Amino acid sequence: MVRLLCCLALLLVAGCQSERTDRLKNQLKDAAQAQVNALLDSAEVRLRSELNLTPAQEQALTDALNQAQARLSDAIARAPSWEEAQQNAQQFLAENRDLPPAIAEQLVASRMIEQWLLQGELTPAQRDALSRYTEMLIEQNSAxxxxxxxxxxxxQGTWSPERIRAAAQQALQTAQQHAPDSAAQHQAVEALRGLSQ
Structure with a gap:
């Protein structure tokens, strides 16, 4: 997904409006929809019990999340630097206070991690941001x-082995309870198992 977002950003910056760009946009939209669905699946019980949503309200929330996800992905992908992407992400949170905070924060955290914080050597500020966003996903029981x-x-190397292990155990527990069954999910669960030992 990170490669897909990078390719899309490069094509958009270059001004290409080719068929390939349209295909990449559609792939990004599909990936964003899958992410929104995963977030909703992991938050479904919380949404129903804490917010007491009717099916119509749940559908309205899903639609709002799809639109928000598209805006956020665009804002982060078109940013020329991670600092500007960070500003765009914070602006997104400020402008979307109508979304449940836990879900909006998870959208921001996962987008920033995938787009900007998993590539190459990180600066101290990027490591801090990665730490905060990772903690946010773990605390919110992200799927x-x-x-x-x-x-x-x-x-690894920034957090202690004990902290990595504890976070991986919590994330593994969440993944096994809430996440959809797919090959990618199985790979992620195996990676978490390895980190949790």
């Missing part, structure tokens, strides 16, 4: 096991 596993892998 995005692959994002969490990759983030924890990147944090």
């Amino acid at each position: 995005e096991a692959a994002v969490v596993a990759n983030a924890l892998g990147q944090l």
